[in-house]
Amino acid sequence: MSFLLYISLLLLHFATKARACGYPGSPAHASVSFTTEFIEIGTVATYTCDNGYELLGPPRRTCSSNGTWVPQGVPFCVLNVAVGKAAMQSSIVGQGSAQRAVDGSTSTFYNGNTCTMTEIERTPWWYVNLLEPYLVQLVRIDFGASCCSNNRPAVVTVRVGNNRPDLGVNPICNKFTGFIEEGRPLFLPCARPMPGAFVSVHLESSGSPLSICETFVYTDHALSIEQCPSFRDQPLGSTSTYNGKCYIFYNNQPMNFENAKRFCEIRGGSLVDETSPALQGFLSWELYRRHRNDPNGQYWLGAVRDPKNPKNWKWINGKDVTISFWNLPGNNDNCSRFDGSKGWLWSDTNCRINLNFLCQHRPLSCGKPERPPNSTILARSVDIGSIIEYRCGAGNLLVGPNIRTCLPSGFFSEFSPKCKYLECGFPATISNGDYFLVNNSKSYLSGVQYSCKEGFVIVGRSYLTCDVDERWNGPPPRCEPILCPSPPTIPNGFYSLSSNSTKFGTKVHYGCISGFELSGDSTMYCSSAGYWEGQPPFCREQSTRLPPQIALIPISTTSPKTTSRTSYTHQHINTVRRFSTAATSTTRKPIIRQRENPKENEISDIVPLSKSNLKSPVTARLNMGGIIALGVFGGFVFLAAVVTIIIIIIRRLKNSRNSIDAQTISTFDSSGDQNGFYRNYQQAWENLRYTGHSATYKPSLTRFDAVDHGFTQLPRNSRSVYNEGFRDTNEITLNADVAALYSRPEKQTSRKRADHEGQSQWQHSYRKY
Numbered sequence: 001m002s003f004l005l006y007i008s009l010l011l012l013h014f015a016t017k018a019r020a021c022g023y024p025g026s027p028a029h030a031s032v033s034f035t036t037e038f039i040e041i042g043t044v045a046t047y048t049c050d051n052g053y054e055l056l057g058p059p060r061r062t063c064s065s066n067g068t069w070v071p072q073g074v075p076f077c078v079l080n081v082a083v084g085k086a087a088m089q090s091s092i093v094g095q096g097s098a099q100r101a102v103d104g105s106t107s108t109f110y111n112g113n114t115c116t117m118t119e120i121e122r123t124p125w126w127y128v129n130l131l132e133p134y135l136v137q138l139v140r141i142d143f144g145a146s147c148c149s150n151n152r153p154a155v156v157t158v159r160v161g162n163n164r165p166d167l168g169v170n171p172i173c174n175k176f177t178g179f180i181e182e183g184r185p186l187f188l189p190c191a192r193p194m195p196g197a198f199v200s201v202h203l204e205s206s207g208s209p210l211s212i213c214e215t216f217v218y219t220d221h222a223l224s225i226e227q228c229p230s231f232r233d234q235p236l237g238s239t240s241t242y243n244g245k246c247y248i249f250y251n252n253q254p255m256n257f258e259n260a261k262r263f264c265e266i267r268g269g270s271l272v273d274e275t276s277p278a279l280q281g282f283l284s285w286e287l288y289r290r291h292r293n294d295p296n297g298q299y300w301l302g303a304v305r306d307p308k309n310p311k312n313w314k315w316i317n318g319k320d321v322t323i324s325f326w327n328l329p330g331n332n333d334n335c336s337r338f339d340g341s342k343g344w345l346w347s348d349t350n351c352r353i354n355l356n357f358l359c360q361h362r363p364l365s366c367g368k369p370e371r372p373p374n375s376t377i378l379a380r381s382v383d384i385g386s387i388i389e390y391r392c393g394a395g396n397l398l399v400g401p402n403i404r405t406c407l408p409s410g411f412f413s414e415f416s417p418k419c420k421y422l423e424c425g426f427p428a429t430i431s432n433g434d435y436f437l438v439n440n441s442k443s444y445l446s447g448v449q450y451s452c453k454e455g456f457v458i459v460g461r462s463y464l465t466c467d468v469d470e471r472w473n474g475p476p477p478r479c480e481p482i483l484c485p486s487p488p489t490i491p492n493g494f495y496s497l498s499s500n501s502t503k504f505g506t507k508v509h510y511g512c513i514s515g516f517e518l519s520g521d522s523t524m525y526c527s528s529a530g531y532w533e534g535q536p537p538f539c540r541e542q543s544t545r546l547p548p549q550i551a552l553i554p555i556s557t558t559s560p561k562t563t564s565r566t567s568y569t570h571q572h573i574n575t576v577r578r579f580s581t582a583a584t585s586t587t588r589k590p591i592i593r594q595r596e597n598p599k600e601n602e603i604s605d606i607v608p609l610s611k612s613n614l615k616s617p618v619t620a621r622l623n624m625g626g627i628i629a630l631g632v633f634g635g636f637v638f639l640a641a642v643v644t645i646i647i648i649i650i651r652r653l654k655n656s657r658n659s660i661d662a663q664t665i666s667t668f669d670s671s672g673d674q675n676g677f678y679r680n681y682q683q684a685w686e687n688l689r690y691t692g693h694s695a696t697y698k699p700s701l702t703r704f705d706a707v708d709h710g711f712t713q714l715p716r717n718s719r720s721v722y723n724e725g726f727r728d729t730n731e732i733t734l735n736a737d738v739a740a741l742y743s744r745p746e747k748q749t750s751r752k753r754a755d756h757e758g759q760s761q762w763q764h765s766y767r768k769y
Contacts (some may be wrong), residue, residue: 395443
């Protein structure tokens, strides 16, 4: 296991080291071309600057096997902002004026026509006025004479700032100590871009002159003339830039004031309609550089006399002229010009004469923005007002603004961001778990996913990310074993565990106590989900014989068939009853019997017992709640029976007053006619005895004549016909007691037995004739 881990880490190490290079980065105003379609090891990147810019640094870089570009460092596309600007030096020897060091020409040896020369001084100096502050990045000096004698090294100091250069108080850009060779350039980059309008060079070796053939002041934060509008009819080299604006000098087509003004407006510009000491100095120097002291060098200025106040001047944009550079005394003309004969100061002029003019314009674009290594730029265009967005590649942190806007000055807002590559160490390992790198990388914003082995659950954050501090954003999680709850218990049973805990994989074995047997699976196990897999069994009694069951047998109210039984117990019911004229229902309590095997002579009217659906004694035990429910239900049944009996008794007592049974019996007794009404009644009784029975039916009792036994001879507790029933006006009511009264005398010995057995079955049966 450890060997495989070592191999995987080794492969990851080599994969990291052999990763392809990212984007090499490119400076502002530059283009990069590659020798292959996709960047890979061995790809060569070639840099090219836009027109007007110079490439400062290596023009080619190669992707190496370790994922870096060689040589290191992104080159710059810079502008020389010193060329043509005003220069001064501590002293002059011969024709070596200070201006020759910024005339745009150089030489590999001293030439008085192109190089400067000072006298032998203790600390000679030279400086150039850039006319506006720039962010100076590098100063290149081409010396015209070697220094110094007696093998003494020279000390050259370059300062950049806005103070007087000759005082030597501006910040130091760089300092060089060594020998100076004739015609050999010396590159002195600033430690950081330094702002300033003055760049000075100081030689601190006593006894040596300072000779410079050309000085280059480089910056990439300058407006190039390539960003300015251009027209076919403008003179060559007529465009200059200052403080985010473009100035085009027209000296080949003189016009009067109105025409010159309209000419500039048509091309999207205007005559100069603002001023400041710095701007006046820039324009004066540009006009001087083009015309020197030529008296014919006259250019229109965009200031006119106020018609409402002749002593006041206004710019053509309507604003008052608050700062002016007039040449006094003045005339009474209404227009103004740059007067070359007066040192390019202002003079009022007749608006109708034809003069040269200069138009000021806004730049058209900001040029190509800087793109740092391992980054991407999202942009539709680089015109004024457009927005660009920076994004860094995988594993890199964006440091700086991600949004930049092209301003009207031709520069992007803020500085370009950087993409910093960050990488975390290897994640910590955990017990009973593992991890894997999500994108096979430990770089910034890469993730690591932790997981646990089966039977363990992760506690803590399972996903961590490489943060800006090059550390994983949290402690590693831990893996805890999965525990199931206590196993379920079963009645009359027990269980045992296969281990001393309920962790994953533990088995529980069930058993039953003596006298019970197990039904179901005897084993369950703890699953990875944290619960017991399976259903718990149950214990039942070891019995092969089903216990007796209790059934509720309803008593039929229909006429039963005569059958014989071994034993039959019933409740003695008093048969002396009164019948009401209204229909009544009889309510009986069911007889509780134990289940017996059916016999051949079983009464067919009794509903046979169905097979028992009761469960074994163990599972069929009623709990206390069921017993209480049955008791309550039985109580309600008993109460209903009592109420029903009370209602029946009340109704019978009410209707007994209207009974006519006494009159009917008296009629029977007083007739004394054997062939009259008695004969008809006898015939009706015989029909009652035999109607509805089969041919094989043999009555056990015979009728005897009512005249043989008077009604007064009956015992007090015997059955009486007075309260046995009732009849309507059109029917005669008979029952078993009436039949018993008219049985034959010879059968009286059996009357008591038959009457006793049949009373419960016949006491509610009657017919209508």
